[in-house]
Amino acid sequence: MNIVVIGPGAIGSLWAYHLHQAGHRVSVWSTKPHSYFKLRLDESPAIELANNQPRMLQQADLILVTVKAWQVEQALLPIRREINPETMIAVMHNGMGTSDFLIKHFSTNPLLVAKTTHGAYKLSDQQTCHTGKGHTQIGSLNPLGEQCQFLSQVLAHALPECGWNDNIQLALWNKLAINCAINPLTALHNIKNGELAAPSFKQQLTDLVSEVASVMTLQGFDVDESQLLAQVYQVIDKTAQNYSSMHQDIHHQRRSEIDYITGHLLSVAKLHNLKTPVNQKLYDAIKHIETVGRNHD
Ligand SMILES: NC(=O)c1ccc[n+]([C@@H]2O[C@H](COP(=O)([O-])OP(=O)(O)OC[C@H]3O[C@@H](n4cnc5c(N)ncnc54)[C@H](OP(=O)(O)O)[C@@H]3O)[C@@H](O)[C@H]2O)c1
CATH class of the missing domain: 1.10.1040.10 (N-(1-d-carboxylethyl)-l-norvaline Dehydrogenase; domain 2)
Incomplete structure (x- = not known):
């Protein structure tokens, strides 16, 4: 899959790394100006992902939004015209209250929400530590999202365990x-x-x-x-x-x-x-x- 991780902080870098290792074409969208984003997880060799490339957004099958809850609007609004109306958008943040914004501005997209108990910590821009193994649940935010249950398998394959939750x-x-x-x-x-x-x-x-x-x-x-x-x-x-x-x-x-x-x-x-x-x-x-x-x- 073509996957863009928006907000490669601690949790976003963890997922970007594992999705890349699982064979997906992963890029990131960050606050950094460079066209490439170097990423190292624990002791593993560094990988290089494309950063802030509109073409990647346009071609994305899945956009995984891993900014903090209060950053979701300011991260997505400026790039919403680059996002294909059919691209799946999944938010993964603590707390609740971003769904009204998503449903209003991305009504044609399959919308999903994920919660995870994995722990990650960013030592530096390039270095992330996976501090605790956990599990992830994903479910839909709109009817189109309900048709994307296979995503739980995609995520589980990259970073187990992950399950679909009908009552997210x-x-x-x-x-x-x-x-x-x-x-x-x-x-x-x-x-x-x-x-x-x-x-x-x-x-x-x-x-x-x-x-x-x-x-x-x-x-x-x-x-x-x-x-x-x-x-x-x-x-x-x-x-x-x-x-x-x-x-x-x-x-x-x-x-x-x-x-x-x-x-x-x-x-x-x-x-x-x-x-x-x-x-x-x-x-x-x-x-x-x-x-x-x-x-x-
Ligand atoms: N870390 C964990 O162990 C963990 C576990 C479970 C859940 N969570 C939840 O996951 C969410 C993310 O947490 P985190 O610890 O990964 O936070 P974080 O390290 O601060 O990551 C957020 C990332 O989003 C970037 N960002 C902010 N605004 C952006 C924008 N407009 N465009 C692109 N990127 C943008 C930030 O960049 P800058 O730093 O440059 O602003 C940062 O790299 C939170 O809701 C948190 O509660 C975290």
Whole structure:
């Protein structure tokens, strides 16, 4: 397949490398001006991929968008005229809230969304580390996307494991619940995920998850609140030694994905006239740090 990876950061470089090794014609679209992009994964020899070549976009069978959620619009809008109306577009980012944009601007394209638990870290522009093996789920965002189930096999062949999920929205909401609970709290308190297992966080985690469960119920999902909370604690336990992505973004003074995690929850809650004060408070606290900085608290 002709595949363009838009946003070859940590996770994009991981996929670009493995899709290339699986025999696909892979190129990237990056913020860098060069026409070639050198990429090295762990100890493997470097590969060279074409970069920012409109012809590759025009010929793409699949465009894999691996920028952060808040970068999706600014990455896709300037190049939308180069994208063939039949090209499959798959977004792979944390959080939710980019689908309305995609459906509006790419209505003729098969649209897909993927979530992955692989871990990747960029040491430099050229060097990426695969820090943790995980699994990937992919599903459709529109009816045309439903006809692209074979993509799960394409991705699984390149970087196992990957499966098709008929109910990807439920999987994304479950992930959102975990992210709403773990990400802002760890960023705010400057702690590793495991520290949230302390009894002092129990009430807050319970309230956060309860609010997400209420929104999910209003969205039509059949939710078991205690099971959702148990999942949060499982992730806290399994990733006890990790710093969450939001912790890392705030720590490095980068823009976080709060608008597409807690922010998405708040906007859906608002549509249902539901108050979610515990999540709102965390959202405000993170936005405050993002705009004013931690030192001015
Ligand atoms: N890393 C992981 O282990 C992991 C695991 C699961 C999910 N995720 C999710 O995957 C997404 C990407 O994460 P990441 O860690 O790979 O982030 P990242 O390293 O920052 O990668 C994003 C890449 O997109 C590029 N980019 C930004 N705007 C662009 C544009 N307009 N055109 C082309 N490229 C553009 C960035 O370039 P610049 O750096 O030059 O801005 C960067 O190389 C996030 O939603 C994250 O939560 C990550």
